[in-house]
Amino acid sequence: MSISTPGGEQHRPGLVKVGGKPAAGAKPGAKTTTGGGKTPPKGGKGGGPRKPITPIKVNQGRNWGPIAMFAAVGLIAVGIIGWGAWAAFKPGGAGYDWETRAGAIDGITHVTTELKSNHTYNPEKYEQDPPVGGTHSYVWQQCMGNIYDAPIPKEHAVHSLEHGAVWITYRKDLPADQVAALAAKVEGKEMMLLSPVADLDKPISLQAWSYQLKVDNASDARIDDFIGALRVNATQEPGATCQGGNTATGDKPLTEEQAAALQQQQG
């Protein structure tokens, strides 16, 4: 190909010759066909009766081979594009769209500003009450479905939220049957914990990392919606666990010495 290219257009006649061997002599005649229409057949080399047949043949014998081939190749190409397009934009996609489900819960609040994940042994002040994230203790609160009957240090609970736990809190005056209803949602379920809170503006408040929902009654259906959307899914540390950690109640986080003693006791 590259060799013939330099010749370019000048060599074209030659190419035509090669392509139409038998037509070598008839070539001039063919050229005239384009210009003069029906006139040249008469002057052409071949016999008169042949000429009218030729155009009919061309029309009838359309080149189905290349057409079929291009159609097939085109279909396959478009099929591949379609497959890719569907795979990329199909509903759901990879994983589960928990954020949309969480956002659809009536009354839920979502903190979109950055929540710090630093560790400390100091007591912390939080913007949300109860907190939904921020600087927290080195030690997490055990969240293996633990039911705490007294308030727990926020600094430990926030660490559990970071691991993906849903922390259910209730005001101390919540009726016992409602507390039992909440406990039934927590018991035996890892990544869940329940505790009373000293001061709470609503009877019940649910927390996951960066999410909060406050409700008046344990029978509120949004509680299950909140757990369903956010338990584990809201984790800041995929694969983190709830076992171990602090199990003590109180309002002050473990000091460094206490945290060391906790590991000593377990070790």
Place this chain on the structure above:
Amino acid sequence: MTDVGNSPRFSTRGLALSVALALLVGLAIGFGVTRLASAGTPADDSAAAGFARDMSTHHAQAVAMGMIAAKKGNAHEVRTLGEDIALTQQAQIGIMSQWLRDWGLNINSDAKPMAWMPDGDKALTNGNLMPGMATSQEMTALENATGKDADRLFLEMMIKHHLGGVHMVDAVLTQTDDPDVLWLAKGMKARQQLEISEMQQLQTTLAKR
């Protein structure tokens, strides 16, 4: 030849129609192939999905027990066994979580534990606890136990836990044909049965020590 090239059949309208039709057919093929490729994906209420969720919770407690044994077991055999169980089952939780992600399913479900098992609700103990699971009081007792008591309690609780786990594995083996689920479930069953007899032997050994 030139006659064909100028044929009115190659109108722009026809060309546009053909392209649009080809695109539609292509999308349909893409949709069909993708559907076929994911036809075997377990549904949200399938036994495979229920097993992945419930066995993760079941495993999570075994990991907690194993970690306690690994840290404060009295006999070295108990510490080693606790470490092995904790690490293995935590890794298996990871595998099962990824199944759910691959299947586009939520790790959480409104269904009760064991709902995927025939008569699964009858298998629940102490409210919502799955077969073999310890109550929170039992877990606290294990956390507070020391010395030989800790070993004895751990072996008792873990044997019971494994027996319940094998029961759940048996239930999924008859209800799914997902190759990944079958592979892991069979592996769990074989391993936990082996560990049950190992722990029973250890109980005898430690009683004499």
